[in-house]
Amino acid sequence: MNFALILLILLLLSGAIWAADALFLRKRRAADAKEPWWVEYGASFFPVILIVFVLRSFIVEPFKIPSGSMIPTLLVGDFILVNKYTYGIRLPVANLKVIDLNEPQRGDVMVFRYPEDPSLDYIKRVVGVPGDIVAYQNKRLTINGKPVPVEQVADYLHPERLYYSEQYVEKLGEGEHRMLNDQDAPPFIPHPAQFPHRDNCSYNSAGVICTVPPGEYFVMGDNRDNSRDSRFWGFVPDENIVGKAFFIWLNFGDFKRIGSFR
Incomplete structure (x- = not known):
């Protein structure tokens, strides 16, 4: 299993959701409207995945x-x-x-x-x-x-x-x-x-x-x-x-x- 590739795909997907929400979707929702579940999860996971991706790719990687x-x-x-x-x-x-x-x-x-x-x-x-x-x-x-x-x-x-x-x-x-x-x-x-x-x-x-x-x-x-x-x-x-x-x-x-x- 290529974990680095999986992590990159998750980063790109969550990043796209986060960017789309920040630039477009948020402006079209009513002020009191609740975020769709896929926007909520995608946008919230993006910074976590980004940190893990940077740490694992460029600084340290765990190995058993x-x-x-x-x-x-x-x-x-x-x-x-x-x-x-x-x-x-x-x-x-x-x-x-x-x-x-x-x-x-x-x-x-x-x-x-x-x-x-x-x-x-x-x-x-x-x-x-x-x-x-x-x-x-x-x-x-x-x-x-x-x-x-x-x-x-x-x-x-x-x-x-x-x-x-x-x-x-x-x-x-x-x-x-x-x-x-x-x-x-x-x-x-x-x-x-x-x-x-x-x-x-x-x-x-x-x-x-x-x-x-x-x-x-x-x-x-x-x-x-x-x-x-x-x-x-x-x-x-x-x-x-x-x-x-x-x-x-x-x-x-x-x-x-x-x-x-x-």
């Missing part, structure tokens, strides 16, 4: 984490806020960038339209920016020939499935984050798709090596062995970017998680 691909950073059921203007101002629905502000950086947690089905929003961590050579070999990440620093910490217990994953603190870009590996998962990438710029990637028994094309990004989940990401379906083009995730505002199962991510 649907899967465990970003564990341990983000858990299933986390409700997060996505900054819509960090990477530039885009037109609603068309997602066309009209004001260029910043570019995604390595380490950013980014929401984007899934390249294989743009009706779906995905969330992953930016690993490679345009021009980078990203190598994920034997479950270790290298960028432009330099290994990304990692430090192993205590294993992570998945509370719902009751099994442990190896846990590391990884320094990517200017910040650090935790990521997981499963010992029993193979390092190779099974059945990668035939995505655009597929020739930029080389697959082998140890994993994958990719050169990131101009205007595109290589993204991965923090739950490395339980994430379908750029290793499988390719790069994220700039026009698919929605925004930068920065804040957990609700989790019904664990209120302590509120504000735990930035």
Whole structure:
């Protein structure tokens, strides 16, 4: 469901009713006449819809984490806020960038339209920016020939499935984050798709090596062995970017998680 398109249609309809009433209909009604129900509701909802549309389109958008691909950073059921203007101002629905502000950086947690089905929003961590050579070999990440620093910490217990994953603190870009590996998962990438710029990637028994094309990004989940990401379906083009995730505002199962991510 394209909620942005639905919101735009409601905005245009309620705005047309509000304008028609303000410019024409109100003048033709008797002073003591009651507004028709469709005018009353349409005109009263217009400012509310306008505020929601502006906030959601240009400032922040709520997003619910649907899967465990970003564990341990983000858990299933986390409700997060996505900054819509960090990477530039885009037109609603068309997602066309009209004001260029910043570019995604390595380490950013980014929401984007899934390249294989743009009706779906995905969330992953930016690993490679345009021009980078990203190598994920034997479950270790290298960028432009330099290994990304990692430090192993205590294993992570998945509370719902009751099994442990190896846990590391990884320094990517200017910040650090935790990521997981499963010992029993193979390092190779099974059945990668035939995505655009597929020739930029080389697959082998140890994993994958990719050169990131101009205007595109290589993204991965923090739950490395339980994430379908750029290793499988390719790069994220700039026009698919929605925004930068920065804040957990609700989790019904664990209120302590509120504000735990930035």
